[in-house]
Amino acid sequence: MHHGEVDLKRRTLLAATTAVLGGAGLVAASIPFIRSMSPSARTRAAGAPVQVDVSKIRAGMQITVEWRRKPVWVLHRTPDMLERLTGKDLLRHLADRASEVDSQQPSYARNAYRSIEPEHLVVIALCTHLKCVPRFRPEVGPPDLGRDWPGGYFCPCHGSKFDLAGRVYKNVPAPTNLVIPPHRYVDDKVVEIGVDPVAGDEAKGVEPGGAGSHRG
Numbered sequence: 001m002h003h004g005e006v007d008l009k010r011r012t013l014l015a016a017t018t019a020v021l022g023g024a025g026l027v028a029a030s031i032p033f034i035r036s037m038s039p040s041a042r043t044r045a046a047g048a049p050v051q052v053d054v055s056k057i058r059a060g061m062q063i064t065v066e067w068r069r070k071p072v073w074v075l076h077r078t079p080d081m082l083e084r085l086t087g088k089d090l091l092r093h094l095a096d097r098a099s100e101v102d103s104q105q106p107s108y109a110r111n112a113y114r115s116i117e118p119e120h121l122v123v124i125a126l127c128t129h130l131k132c133v134p135r136f137r138p139e140v141g142p143p144d145l146g147r148d149w150p151g152g153y154f155c156p157c158h159g160s161k162f163d164l165a166g167r168v169y170k171n172v173p174a175p176t177n178l179v180i181p182p183h184r185y186v187d188d189k190v191v192e193i194g195v196d197p198v199a200g201d202e203a204k205g206v207e208p209g210g211a212g213s214h215r216g
C-alpha cells in the first residue's frame with residue numbers, strides 16, 4: 001500500500017469519526033434544551049388552565065390572557081353595557097342572538113350574556129372568519145361605526161362585527177359568534193379558563209336571548 005493511500009484512508013476514517021462525534025454532540029446538546037422546558041411550561045403550551053383575578057379588571061375594561069396559544073379576552077361589562085345587550089335595536093342585527101350554534105359556547109354560556117356571571121365575558125379573541133384579532137370598540141355611536149353602534153368588537157380584516165357578548169352581526173363575513181372557552185369561578189374573584197364549572201355552579205335561570213340573573 002502506498003503512503004498516500006494510507007493517508008487517504010486515515011483522512012476518510014477521521015472524517016467519518018468526526019461526523020459521528022458531531023452527531024452525538026448534537027444529540028447531547030439538544031437534551032439540555034428539551035430538559036430546560038419545565039413541565040409546567042410544557043403543560044401550559046398543551047393547554048393547562050389559566051387563572052385570572054377578575055376583581056382587578058375595572059368596569060368597562062378588558063384584559064387579554066393566553067390560553068392554548070390563543071388570546072382570550074376577559075371583559076368586565078358595566079350595567080349600561082349589559083342593558084344594551086338585551087335591547088331590541090341590537091338583537092335584530094344579530095345572526096345568532098340565542099347562541100344556537102352549539103360549537104361556539106359551552107351550554108352554561110348559552111344565555112343572554114354568553115357568560116356565567118353577567119358582568120364578566122370570557123371569550124376567545126379570534127374572529128370566526130379568518131382568525132384576525134378584532135378590535136375592542138366599546139364606545140357608543142362612533143363616527144366610523146355608525147350612530148347605532150352600541151359598543152362591541154370590530155374586525156378590521158374584512159369588517160365583521162360582534163356585540164359585547166361576542167355575538168356576530170348579520171351580513172358580515174364571520175359565520176358564527178365568537179367562541180366562549182370552558183371556564184369557571186374558583187371563587188368570587190378568580191376565573192379559571194380551560195375548566196368547566198362543577199355541577200350546580202353554572203349559569204342558571206337565564207333564557208337564551210333574555211335577561212336575568214345567574215349563578216346560584
Ligand code: FES
Pocket residue numbers: 127128129130131132155156157158159160173174
Ligand atoms: S378575519 Fe375578521 S372579518 Fe375576516
